[in-house]
Structure formats: C-alpha cells, structure tokens
Amino acid sequence: xxxxxxxxxxxxxxxxxxxxxxxxxxxxxxxxxxxxxxxxxxxxxxxxxxxxxxxxxxxxxxxxxxxxxxxxxxxxxxxxxxxxxxxxxxxxxxxxxxxxxxxxxxxxxxxxxxxxxxxxxxxxxxxxxxxxxxxxxxxxxxxxxxxxxxxxxxxxxxxxxxxxxxxxxxxxxxxxxxxxxxxxxxxxxxxxxxxxxxxxxxxxxxxxxxxxxxxxxxxxxxxxxxxxxxxxxxxxxxxxxxxxxxxxxxxxxxxxxxxxxxxxxxxxxxxxxxxxxxxxxxxxxxxxxxxxxxxxxxxxxxxxxx
Amino acid sequence: xxxxxxxxxxxxxxxxxxxxxxxxxxxxxxxxxxxxxxxxxxxxxxxxxxxxxxxxxxxxxxxxxxxxxxxxxxxxxxxxxxxxxxxxxxxxxxxxxxxxxxxxxxxxxxxxxxxxxxxxxxxxxxxxxxxxxxxxxxxxxxxxxxxxxxxxxxxxxxxxxxxxxxxxxxxxxxxxxxxxxxxxxxxxxxxxxxxxxxxxxxxxxxxxxxxxxxxxxxxxxxxxxxxxxxxxxxxxxxxxxxxxxxxxxxxxxxxxxxxxxxxxxxxxxxxxxxxxxxxxxxxxxxxxxxxxxxxxxxxxxxxxxxxxxxxxxxxxxxxxxxxxxxxxxxxxxxxxxxxx
Amino acid sequence: xxxxxxxxxxxxxxxxxxxxxxxxxxxxxxxxxxxxxxxxxxxxxxxxxxxxxxxxxxxxxxxxxxxxxxxxxxxxxxxxxxxxxxxxxxxxxxxxxxxxxxxxxxxxxxxxxxxxxxxxxxxxxxxxxxxxxxxxxxxxxxxxxxxxxxxxxxxxxxxxxxxxxxxxxxxxxxxxxxxxxxxxxxxxxxxxxxxxxxxxxxxxxxxxxxxxxxxxxxxxxxxxxxxxxxxxxxxxxxxxxxxxxxxxxxxxxxxxxxxxxxxxxxxxxxxxxxxxxxxxxxxxxxxxxxxxxxxxxxxxxxxxxxxxxxxxxxxxxxx
Numbered sequence: 001x002x003x004x005x006x007x008x009x010x011x012x013x014x015x016x017x018x019x020x021x022x023x024x025x026x027x028x029x030x031x032x033x034x035x036x037x038x039x040x041x042x043x044x045x046x047x048x049x050x051x052x053x054x055x056x057x058x059x060x061x062x063x064x065x066x067x068x069x070x071x072x073x074x075x076x077x078x079x080x081x082x083x084x085x086x087x088x089x090x091x092x093x094x095x096x097x098x099x100x101x102x103x104x105x106x107x108x109x110x111x112x113x114x115x116x117x118x119x120x121x122x123x124x125x126x127x128x129x130x131x132x133x134x135x136x137x138x139x140x141x142x143x144x145x146x147x148x149x150x151x152x153x154x155x156x157x158x159x160x161x162x163x164x165x166x167x168x169x170x171x172x173x174x175x176x177x178x179x180x181x182x183x184x185x186x187x188x189x190x191x192x193x194x195x196x197x198x199x200x201x202x203x204x205x206x207x208x209x210x211x212x213x214x215x216x217x218x219x220x221x222x223x224x225x226x227x228x229x230x231x232x233x234x235x236x237x238x239x240x241x242x243x244x245x246x247x248x249x250x251x252x253x254x255x256x257x258x259x260x261x262x263x264x265x266x267x268x269x270x271x272x273x274x275x276x277x278x279x280x281x282x283x284x285x286x287x288x289x290x291x292x293x294x295x296x297x298x299x300x301x302x303x304x305x306x
Numbered sequence: 307x308x309x310x311x312x313x314x315x316x317x318x319x320x321x322x323x324x325x326x327x328x329x330x331x332x333x334x335x336x337x338x339x340x341x342x343x344x345x346x347x348x349x350x351x352x353x354x355x356x357x358x359x360x361x362x363x364x365x366x367x368x369x370x371x372x373x374x375x376x377x378x379x380x381x382x383x384x385x386x387x388x389x390x391x392x393x394x395x396x397x398x399x400x401x402x403x404x405x406x407x408x409x410x411x412x413x414x415x416x417x418x419x420x421x422x423x424x425x426x427x428x429x430x431x432x433x434x435x436x437x438x439x440x441x442x443x444x445x446x447x448x449x450x451x452x453x454x455x456x457x458x459x460x461x462x463x464x465x466x467x468x469x470x471x472x473x474x475x476x477x478x479x480x481x482x483x484x485x486x487x488x489x490x491x492x493x494x495x496x497x498x499x500x501x502x503x504x505x506x507x508x509x510x511x512x513x514x515x516x517x518x519x520x521x522x523x524x525x526x527x528x529x530x531x532x533x534x535x536x537x538x539x540x541x542x543x544x545x546x547x548x549x550x551x552x553x554x555x556x557x558x559x560x561x562x563x564x565x566x567x568x569x570x571x572x573x574x575x576x577x578x579x580x581x582x583x584x585x586x587x588x589x590x591x592x593x594x595x596x597x598x599x600x601x602x603x604x605x606x607x608x609x610x611x612x613x614x615x616x617x618x619x620x621x622x623x624x625x626x627x628x629x630x631x632x633x634x635x636x637x638x639x640x641x642x643x644x645x646x
Numbered sequence: 647x648x649x650x651x652x653x654x655x656x657x658x659x660x661x662x663x664x665x666x667x668x669x670x671x672x673x674x675x676x677x678x679x680x681x682x683x684x685x686x687x688x689x690x691x692x693x694x695x696x697x698x699x700x701x702x703x704x705x706x707x708x709x710x711x712x713x714x715x716x717x718x719x720x721x722x723x724x725x726x727x728x729x730x731x732x733x734x735x736x737x738x739x740x741x742x743x744x745x746x747x748x749x750x751x752x753x754x755x756x757x758x759x760x761x762x763x764x765x766x767x768x769x770x771x772x773x774x775x776x777x778x779x780x781x782x783x784x785x786x787x788x789x790x791x792x793x794x795x796x797x798x799x800x801x802x803x804x805x806x807x808x809x810x811x812x813x814x815x816x817x818x819x820x821x822x823x824x825x826x827x828x829x830x831x832x833x834x835x836x837x838x839x840x841x842x843x844x845x846x847x848x849x850x851x852x853x854x855x856x857x858x859x860x861x862x863x864x865x866x867x868x869x870x871x872x873x874x875x876x877x878x879x880x881x882x883x884x885x886x887x888x889x890x891x892x893x894x895x896x897x898x899x900x901x902x903x904x905x906x907x908x909x910x911x912x913x914x915x916x917x918x919x920x921x922x923x924x925x926x927x928x929x930x931x932x933x934x935x936x937x938x939x940x941x942x943x944x945x946x947x948x949x950x951x952x953x954x955x956x957x958x959x960x961x962x963x964x965x
Contacts (some may be wrong), residue, residue: 015663199487202381203437204410206403217427292545320695368832476920506688506921507859511903511914520914535833536862540905540914547823577837579862581904588837594802595832 016298023294026287033277033284037093044086045072049252056081060270079265080275086195087253087278094254098168099235103227105173106234110180110218111223117181118188119211129185132178138294141173141240148246161249163243168247172237173233176230187219228292232285239281255281313356313392314495314527315380320389320399322372322379322551326599328411330367348373348598351551351606353387354625357495362521362528364538364559366574367548370598373531377497380529381415381458382406393495414488418500420480424472428543430483434458434490441491453490461486461516478509482516489520490573497529502537514541526586533577539563547571550598550606553625557632567634569611569645605637613645648719649676650820650853651700656713658692658699660924667924669695669708671877674951677821682854683848684864684885686900687874687923689958693758693857696874697823699856701734702727702946718820736766739814743826745806748813749788749798755809759816766817781812785842804835810844821853822846828863861904865889873897875924876932883958895937895958931963939964 017023034051036043046053058081062069068198075084077140114135135143151167169246191197200210235255242256250261262273327333327345335343349372357363365373378384379565380391380400390514391399398409417423424433434454440444445453455465462483472480481501488496501517518541520526538545539559546556547568555568561612573589589611596602602609608618617637625635637646658670669693672912677683687694698704698771700715702725714724734740744750750758752830752903759778769777775794777901782790785808798806807827814822824843828836844867847854856868864885871888873881873896881894901907919936922928931948934944941964949961 072429195417195419196425198378198383199417199423199484200416200425200436201383202410202413202415203440203487203491204403204407205436214425216427346932368834462829478920507861507919508688508903509920511905511916512918516911518911527737533832534905536904536906540910542664573834577833578906579837579840579860579866581861581901581907583866589843590838591834594805601930 011222013298017223017294020294022290025064026294027291029287030291031289033092033287035095036089037096039237040086040089040093044083044089045074046083046086048082048090050267054081060265060273062270063272064275076270076277078261084272084276087258088255089275091255091258091277092280092284094165094248094252095235095238095256098165098172098238098254099231101166101169102172102176102234103230103237105170106177106230107223107227108182109177111174111184113177114184115188115216116217118185119192119215125185128181132230133173134180136178140237141244143172144237144241145244145246147171147174148241161251164252166247168238168241171241172234172299176233176237179226179230180223183222187222188215191215191218220253225292225296225299228247228288228295232288232292235281235288236285255276265288312358314359315357315529316392317353317355317376317380318390318392320350320353320376320379320391321348321350321387322375322384323387335360345599348601349551350379350386351601352550352622353548354389355546355553355556356545357527357529359494359527361543362526362530362541364530364542364544364545365414365548366532366535366538368533368574368595370547370550370595372551372598373533373548374499375551377415377499377531379528382409407441411491411493411616412493413497414491414493415536416481416485416488416496416498416501419504420477420484421504422501423484424480424487426472427545429471430454430458430463430467433483433488435492437487457490458483460489460510460511460520476509477505478512480507481509481513484515485513485520488520489524494523494525495500495527495529497531500533501529501530502536503532506514509539529597535575535598536580547574550596551600552606553605553633554633555632555634556625557630561630561632567628567632568643569613569638570607605635606631613643615643648716650679650681650718651677651714652714653696653700654714654716654748655729656696656699657716658695658704658708659711661707661709662925664952666711667918668927669877669924672713673874673879674713675872675879675882677853677855679853680851680923682844682856682868683868684868684871685855685857685874686859686861686864686871689857690876690921690923691874692877692924693874694825697740697825697855697857700729700823701740702736703740723955728915735762735814735819736817737819738821739816739817739819741807741810741822741827743829746798748810748871749806751798751850754795754797755801757792759813762813763816774816777816778812781815784815785809785812789814803831804839807835807839808842811839811846814845815850818850819852821855823855823857825857826859827856829858829860829960834963836863843867850904860945861889861901862906873900876927877924878932878961880933880962881958881960882951882961883956887956887958891956891958893954893958893965894933894962895961895964896933897941899936931961937964 056079059079061073061077063076064071064074073083076081078087113128117125148171155163197210197214200214237249238254239256242254243260245260248254248257250257253261258277259274262270266274324347326347333342333344335341337441344580353376365376367373372461373386379386385616386399390397392407393413431454434457435450438450438453454468458465463479463482463486475483501514505513514537521528531541542559545556546560547554547570549570555562555571562571563575566575573591576587576589592612593610596609604620605623608614623635623637627633627638654674656670656673657668659666659668665745673696676915683698687693699710704710756778760774761771763774763777778794779790782793785807787793800810828839831839840863843854846852856864858864868885870883872879873887875896881888881892881897888897889901891899899915903917905914908914917936922932930945930947931949934940935943944965949963951959951961954960954965
C-alpha cells in the first residue's frame with residue numbers, strides 16, 4: 001500500500017498547485033509572513049512593546065532611503081519613536097493570532113449549529129437559520145462595536161487593554177459564525193440523503209455519532225475553503241476595529257491600530273506610519289484570498305478534471 | 307392475513323404520506339379567499355403483506371410506486387402514518403430508538419448505489435467494524451478483525467484490502483462490501499433495495515449469485531425491492547406488485563409469471579424485453595401514471611385500465627385471496643369479468 | 647454499392663496527463679437505410695464514444711486518431727465544425743438518455759421545435775409550426791396542439807422522450823443515434839418508446855444505431871448487433887444469430903448472466919472479474935484474464951474481427 005506521503009505526491013491537489021504560478025507565489029509569500037509573525041520576538045531589531053527601548057527623541061524618523069533616515073530604523077519610526085519594521089512584525093503577529101483564533105471560534109460555533117440545522121431540519125433548522133439571518137442583517141462591524149462596547153463597560157477600559165487579544169478574538173469570532181453555519185448546513189443537506197447515512201441509521205447508531213462521525217467529515221471540504229477566506233476577513237475586521245479605536249491599544253499595536261495612529265501625521269509629511277503597515281496588511285490579505293480562490297477551484301468537484 | 311404470529315414479517319394496512327408543502331409562505335393559497343394549503347405525497351397507501359421465514363419476497367413496481375418508501379417504513383427509518391409492522395410477532399413500527407436496537411441486529415439493509423452507500427472517508431475496516439463494536443461493546447479488537455475478515459471472505463472481497471477506501475474499489479466490489487456490512491451483525495432478515503440495478507450485467511450476475519448463496523448459507527430471509535422483473539423471476543419465492551403505493555397483486559413467483567391476474571401485472575410482464583425474442587406483443591396502457599399527490603378515486607389503476615368500469619372509479623378494490631393462494635386487488639378479477 | 651454509413655477502422659484516443667489512452671480501437675461497421683443496429687456493451691466499453699465519434703462530437707481531450715466515417719458518399723470525419731453542424735441534427739440526429747439534456751427548461755416545447763426548424767431551413771413560422779405538429783403526431787403524442795405551449799417540466803419522462811424523438815425527426819434525418827434512450831424510463835414506457843422507434847425506422851427508411859447495455863431491448867428492436875468490450879468490437883452479426891448462437895466467450899457469458907435466460911433459482915452463469923479500465927488493458931486479447939478458453943496465444947496476440955460462422959464476425963483466437 002502507498003503511504004500517505006506517496007499518495008499526496010501523486011495527488012491532483014499537488015499537481016494543480018505546481019502548475020499554478022499564482023498559487024505557488026502566494027503560498028511562498030504566506031509562509032514568509034507566518035515565519036515573520038511567529039519569529040517576531042527574535043528577528044525584530046527592537047521590542048516595540050517595551051517602553052524602555054523607546055526614545056521619544058527618535059519619533060517620526062523617515063525610512064532609511066529618505067533624507068534624514070537612519071540605518072538603525074530601516075523603515076523609519078512612528079510618532080512615539082518605535083521602529084516601524086519591528087512594530088509591523090509584532091503587529092502582524094497580533095493580527096494573525098486574532099485572525100486564527102476568531103476563525104477557530106467561528107468555525108466551532110458555525111459547524112455545530114450548521115450541522116444541527118442541516119441534519120435535524122424542521123423547527124431546529126428554522127430557528128437556527130433565522131438567528132443567522134438576523135445576525136447577518138446587522139453589519140458585522142456594528143455587532144463587533146456593540147460587543148466591544150459592552151466588554152469595555154463590564155471590564156473597564158484599563159483591563160480591556162490587558163485582555164484585548166482574547167476579547168477581540170471572541171468578538172470577531174461571535175460576530176461571523178453564520179457564514180460557517182450556512183456553508184456547513186448546505187453541504188450537510190446534500191450529504192444526509194445519501195445511502196451511507198441511511199446505512200448508519202439502519203445499524204442503529206445514535207444521531208450524535210451519525211452527525212459528527214459520518215456526515216461532518218464529508219462536509220469539511222467546504223469548510224477548508226471558507227476558513228482561508230475568513231482568516232483574511234477576520235484580520236480585516238480586527239484592523240477595522242482597531243482603526244476605529246475599539247481594538248488593540250496603541251501600546252500594543254496591531255496593524256489596524258498602527259494605521260490609525262499614523263493617520264494624524266499623514267498630512268504633516270510622516271506618511272510612512274500609515275502607508276507601510278497598510279501595504280503590509282493589503283499584501284497579507286491578498287495572498288490569503290488568492291490561495292483561498294485557488295483552493296476553491298481545486299476542491300470544487302464540479303470543476304474537477306482528472 | 308392477520309395471523310402475524312406465523313410470519314417473520316407482517317405489514318398491516320400501512321400508510322406513509324409525506325408533507326411537501328414547505329414553509330408557511332409556500333402553503334399560502336389565494337384561491338377562494340386566503341387559506342393554508344397542504345400538499346402531501348401519498349407514497350404508500352393501505353399496504354398489507356407478509357414475509358415467511360426463509361423466503362424471498364420481491365416488491366416490484368415502476369419508479370414512484372412507493373417500494374423504497376415501504377422498505378424504509380419496515381426498517382423504521384420512516385414512521386408510518388397509519389398501520390402496523392410486526393417482526394417475529396412483535397409490533398415494531400412505534401418503537402423508540404433504544405427499543406429498536408435489538409431489532410437492528412436482526413434486520414439489515416443493502417442499498418442500491420454502491421457509490422453512495424459507503425462512507426467515502428472510512429476504510430473498509432472502519433465501515434465493517436463500526437456496527438460490530440456498537441452492538442457488541444465487549445468485543446475485543448482481535449475478535450472484531452477476525453469477524454470482519456471472515457465476512458469479507460464470505461462476500462468475495464480479499465481480506466487483505468481491509469485498509470482500503472471505497473474509491474479504490476470497483477462498483478461490484480463496493481456492492482460486495484455493502485453486503486458485508488449488512489451481514490456483519492448476523493441478521494435474519496435483509497431488505498435489499500435495488501441491489502443490482504446500478505451494476506453492469508456481468509457484475510449483476512455475480513452479485514445475484516452471491517445473494518442466493520448467502521441466503522442458503524446463513525438462512526436469510528429477503529425482502530427484495532426492484533423494478534427489474536427478470537431479476538424478480540430469478541430469485542423470488544413470492545412477489546408483490548405495487549402501483550401508486552398500493553398492492554395490486556401478491557402471489558407466488560410461479561403463479562405470477564405464468565398466470566398474472568391483475569391487468570397492471572399483465573401489462574408489466576408483457577413489457578419485459580426478453581433476450582432472443584423478436585418483438586413481443588406489448589399490452590398498451592392508456593394515459594399516464596398519475597402523481598401520488600392526487601391519487602385517483604376508487605381503484606388507483608382505473609385511469610389506465612382498459613377494462614375499467616363504473617365501480618372501479620368509485621370503489622377501492624380490497625386485496626382478495628384467490629383459491630390458489632394469490633391475493634389480487636381488482637373488481638374485475640373478483641367479479642369474473644372477461645379480462646382477455 | 648455503398649452503404650448509408652460506413653465506419654472503418656475508427657480509433658479514438660484521449661490525451662490524458664499520463665499519456666494517450668485508446669477509447670475505441672479500430673471499430674468498423676456499416677448501416678443501410680432503414681436498418682437497425684444495436685451497439686451493446688457494459689459501461690466503459692466505448693459504445694457512447696462511438697456514437698459521439700460518428701457525429702464528431704468528441705469533447706477534448708478526446709480526438710479521432712485514425713479511421714474513416716463515410717456517410718451518404720462523403721468522408722465526414724474530416725469535416726470542419728461548421729460543415730459538420732449541417733449534418734448533425736439534420737442528417738444524423740442523436741437522442742440521449744436524459745431528455746433534459748436536450749430540452750431547455752425555460753422555453754416551451756413549441757418554441758424549441760420551431761426554433762430548431764427555422765435554424766436549419768428557411769421557412770415561415772406557420773410552416774414550421776405545421777411541421778412540428780406533424781412530427782408530434784408521428785410520435786403519438788396526445789393533444790399535440792396543447793403540448794406546443796407546454797414547458798418540459800409539465801410533461802412526464804416518457805412524454806419528454808417522445809418530444810425528443812419528435813425533435814430529432816424534424817429535419818427528416820437519415821440516421822438516428824439513440825444513446826440509452828429508455829434507461830431512465832419504466833418498463834411499460836420503455837416498451838412503448840422502443841415500438842415507436844422501430845415503427846419510425848420502418849416507415850421513414852431511417853437507420854437506427856441503438857446504444858444500450860440491455861441485450862433484451864436490442865434483441866427485440868434491432869437486426870444486427872455489435873458487442874463492444876474494452877474499446878473493441880468483439881462480435882458483430884445478425885441479431886438473431888448472435889443472440890441464439892453467440893461465438894465470442896464474452897458474448898456467451900453476457901447472455902448467460904441475464905436472469906431469465908436460465909431456470910429461476912439456479913445460479914446465473916457469471917463471468918469472473920470485471921472489464922479492465924482503458925488505462926489498464928491487458929496485452930493480447932483484452933478478455934483473456936476472464937476467459938475460460940484462454941490459451942497462451944490470447945495473452946500474446948490481439949485477435950482481429952473475422953468471419954466465423956453463420957455470418958458472425960468475432961475477434962477470438964479460440965473459435
């Protein structure tokens with residue numbers, strides 16, 4: 001028998017990946033991003049979260065290729081004198097952690113509710129899907145703003161700074177589950193009428209096992225595709241919330257709060273504080289979306305040609 | 307037909323209707339004022355039949371006649387709207403999930419589509435071990451593997467392929483695995499829902515032979531659902547002919563094929579293309595099969611029957627026993643009209 | 647001298663990632679006006695591809711790699727797509743298993759028939775409508791006037807297949823290729839459609855190529871038969887003779903495996919194993935691993951289709 005690795009090497013998945021330049025380039029860039037994000041504490045020139053490293057005298061130094069730039073700060077500094085490059089590395093790290101965490105929450109809620117709605121049908125389906133409709137009819141930013149306001153009131157603005165990462169993860173996670181629920185529900189409805197599900201019922205297996213062990217694994221393909229896109233969306237949501245001042249505090253900047261903090265200095269000439277993290281964010285979201293598109297094409301059985 | 311003690315399985319006056327009217331908005335009707343309108347598919351109507359131990363009862367009929375629904379009612383996948391199902395003298399149609407479990411070991415099912423009936427993400431071993439482990443929690447891993455290997459051999463699949471996934475097998479082999487899953491709990495009664503109609507002729511013969519061998523070896527009783535009459539003749543002891551969810555004729559295979567009584571059975575038999583026979587005379591039916599949403603009044607077949615008289619349009623013909631032990635639901639047969 | 651259709655040494659290949667595979671390997675047969683031929687085989691034997699190849703409708707990555715298709719005195723295998731369109735649906739019509747493949751669900755039957763006619767011929771709408779009605783009557787559709795204004799979903803499966811036959815008759819074709827036309831239908835309807843096809847061929851002197859897996863249907867409707875196995879025609883001859891006195895061991899096995907040919911309750915004759923996939927055809931005779939007569943030569947040399955007995959051609963070393 002072939003090993004898993006040999007099977008993977010011979011698969012259509014890998015074949016189409018190696019033929020697609022865009023997918024390969026996106027993947028390479030994404031890997032670089034991930035390495036940077038998780039190695040940030042070791043590869044950054046300085047730790048921007050440590051106030052001992054920050055000298056306000058160094059504020060608003062332009063990137064090194066411009067007049068007044070310095071090799072010490074390759075991409076310049078922000079208004080507080082933090083090295084832009086380090087801040088962007090750390091910001092990316094924060095954004096990715098929140099993005100992945102939020103998607104994990106979305107997926108957990110969405111998969112369970114979508115599975116129940118799709119398999120049980122009837123009233124359960126009607127109630128859960130109307131719930132999803134209601135959540136969808138609020139702009140998700142509004143939901144997120146609403147929830148973060150509540151959290152700030154309950155825990156106080158001071159401790160909010162401490163708990164910003166888990167809170168943002170939960171807020172973004174809770175506000176976007178209907179995407180997952182709907183996708184899963186649709187594929188479960190397709191699966192549940194197949195004969196292997198009836199076979200499991202004839203054996204007498206309980207509903208719980210049929211749902212999670214038989215149907216779910218067959219419905220997960222669609223989850224893979226939306227998960228990638230949703231990571232990009234969650235990173236964008238985080239940036240948007242932070243930009244609005246409801247996200248990461250300025251002391252622990254994510255990409256969004258970095259863009260926000262530079263916005264005031266934009267017209268006074270210090271454009272790099274906003275533009276560089278902005279480009280950084282755009283590039284990151286772009287490669288995820290490109291990969292997600294490619295994945296959807298590959299995994300869509302209608303487009304599949306052996 | 308009510309002496310269900312002597313039969314392995316008895317179905318009594320079973321109805322199964324499906325509500326397909328959809329949500330509240332779909333049901334709104336504006337004809338003659340605003341009101342809610344329900345649409346029901348009457349898939350199985352007042353069906354009674356029985357299966358003796360050790361025999362093969364075939365249920366035949368054309369698409370939409372309710373034969374698959376009937377199979378699923380018998381196995382408790384659907385709850386009937388009316389009527390009763392008895393297995394070995396015990397009523398089973400109203401049982402809860404837990405109460406059903408002991409019967410799950412005795413009653414199993416084989417499915418039509420070998421490509422849909424096996425979970426694509428499970429290996430043969432997982433597919434076959436799951437029912438074993440579920441019903442025998444105390445079984446050791448070695449016992450389970452031995453049993454799986456034994457059953458795989460019985461159905462003609464090399465036990466060495468135990469770790470493979472369904473997509474690595476051909477349609478015929480998959481159907482063998484599906485049969486193995488049906489056999490693994492050592493059932494007494496198997497419902498086979500069109501088990502060979504998705505297969506090529508040469509593979510179909512292999513599977514039919516296998517099913518007949520297994521019946522001998524394991525003392526099985528089959529309820530065989532199919533639309534293919536030549537298969538029916540080959541394997542069944544008795545046959546029930548279904549039309550629009552109603553039994554028209556229930557007779558031994560020999561009687562049914564030699565001297566069919568119900569006009570629908572006759573038309574059906576005359577339409578089978580037989581190898582080596584030049585153009586037989588087909589009995590032509592008039593009109594088209596009505597939908598099970600709007601069942602005709604009286605005899606459900608009257609709209610297509612050339613012998614239909616007034617009584618057929620008004621009165622539903624009961625399933626009457628004939629001297630030779632067949633059951634026929636036809637006013638014409640009952641009253642001895644000239645049906646030739 | 648010449649036949650209506652003469653296919654000679656037709657070879658169709660599919661260019662795949664792993665290399666070319668041969669889907670049809672040297673098929674030859676002829677069809678005369680009014681003649682009905684059955685093309686029989688199991689799924690994957692190449693019977694549908696043969697049908698598509700005749701009207702040059704093989705989709706990529708498939709292509710005709712060799713052979714000639716002679717129709718009404720012309721070599722049509724090399725026709726340009728534009729010239730081929732004038733033959734397809736006009737001189738040669740095709741009927742598929744699923745009527746909805748041909749019918750457009752958003753237009754009425756009448757619209758689709760009239761449109762088809764006006765695309766091929768320069769006639770007025772009223773004339774086209776008259777022809778459409780005439781064809782609907784030919785296929786015994788009750789109240790044809792009413793059908794013209796109906797949509798496909800309002801009709802039953804059998805009725806749709808009749809409509810398809812009526813549409814394929816619109817241009818008075820010389821040949822109809824019917825690919826499993828009744829597989830999706832019930833037996834009673836199947837019998838009616840088959841009667842209809844046979845009658846049309848007799849009355850209109852049309853050739854019929856009936857592609858099916860059902861030997862019963864073929865033996866009732868056709869006059870000659872070509873049995874395909876793994877891309878090759880392995881037996882070819884008059885239906886009566888082939889069905890009663892088959893020569894090739896595969897045909898013998900195939901007929902023996904049909905329930906109804908032997909006594910009920912007895913084991914069916916079964917052919918062991920299964921047909922090889924096209925990527926994996928054994929050397930020599932493709933049937934040799936399943937054949938009880940197989941000798942050494944069968945694994946070395948590919949048998950050719952040659953005259954054996956009673957006018958049957960078969961590809962077998964042992965007969």
